[in-house]
Amino acid sequence: MTDFSSLSPQALRACIRRGEFRGNTSGFAAGHVQCNLVILPEAWATDFLRFCQANPRPCPLLATSPAPGDPSLPALGEDIDLRSDLPAYRQFRNGHLAGEQGDISDLWQDDFMAFALGCSFSFEEALVAAGLEVRNISEGVNVPMYRTNIACRSAGPFAGNMVVSMRPFVAADAIRAIQVCTRFPAVHGAPVHFGDPARIGISDLDRPDFGGAVTLRSGEVPVFWACGVTPQVALERAAPPIAITHSPGCMLVTDKRNAELAVL
């Protein structure tokens, strides 16, 4: 049986393409950038691009399709085929989730444009490398995510409030985490808030809007990062006739190294 965890990004994508791997990609192809994916008809592309440009913390755009209808993404990997290279996709019709599938070749349109956005897996790897405990990793759950009252800047039909992910730390470790993540603006960068959740409109940390809850120990403060689910919320609001995203945790695995994203 294949040990998927030690495969190169190219080999892992090949397994996914052949339908041999359908799981969460967290921890796979260590050291390599994984991405949130958004696919939209060309007519919606300009507004979505403007939305990403105006909201770089939740929507750090790493790459776009070379041309409408082209399923490759050479900036992030020579052989990437966006129709088949993610373990699971979500299909949205008029802003509503309309299904989940492991291959979208049957849905592909000549006018599709894809957008690959930075993902927290990259900075979590840097946090772990810095000796910090990332609670959602140690407790084996999808990171807790919350809708906030922090408004994104709107662009055409794309609008909405920021979604944040939360990781608890004692203050000294939170300071170190801020330093580490500051080096990675392309994958959400430094946190946007810490401490009192109510200040950003979160009423109950034990009830995340996405992902699972994690333990907050005595002496720890919750630290909040802008989250890649934000564009998905904006997508629901914009309600294009069709849109496709990755399924949560089932990311686009790229050939780019996390170290390449460090600005320092």
Added chain:
Amino acid sequence: MTDFSSLSPQALRACIRRGEFRGNTSGFAAGHVQCNLVILPEAWATDFLRFCQANPRPCPLLATSPAPGDPSLPALGEDIDLRSDLPAYRQFRNGHLAGEQGDISDLWQDDFMAFALGCSFSFEEALVAAGLEVRNISEGVNVPMYRTNIACRSAGPFAGNMVVSMRPFVAADAIRAIQVCTRFPAVHGAPVHFGDPARIGISDLDRPDFGGAVTLRSGEVPVFWACGVTPQVALERAAPPIAITHSPGCMLVTDKRNAELAVL
């Protein structure tokens, strides 16, 4: 009447040397590094150097005397005379404050070694330049400082707990302050703690051990930095027969620019 605030470091030191200026140096010679000063007999120098080396956050050593008994400090200014160039000095005998004076020529010894340590004035200037409000500046008080339960690493007779300074910020500004100060490890660097003061042994923020209290507004968290008063506390504990320091707020004004201290 001389407008001392706009003088160059060299001109300001000349005024101080002539006894024309005896005040707090905060805000003077803008853009230039000001230093904490510790002067000790040579026999105590090695242990104090080891103490600074082991505790770089509270004791960031910027320069030492070129030789015992030499009152110059060419690394920080060509014409510096440490016997006369600070507005006010404190004399300690066996660890106890024994007097304050504006010139120490009468106390100078052939075996004196001087140590210039980074000071928070440098990072406060960077915080203000970043558009942040530094409460002790806006309220016109000496920054509040507190004894903590964070033990310094000891070196010979030099030991004790860290002293910290506190500045309140809302969380988003605290994150920015951490980023800004991370660039300046030579002047205490990033904060060591934020939030609950009791976690580092501080029982009442309204009663600082040194300096004055500042307002903590609703929604703000206290942010704590390692403080240059720490070596003074270690000095009291080591109790050398004689030691001289600057008087609080009356610093050594140097020719070095704060921008030169930025590591990024």
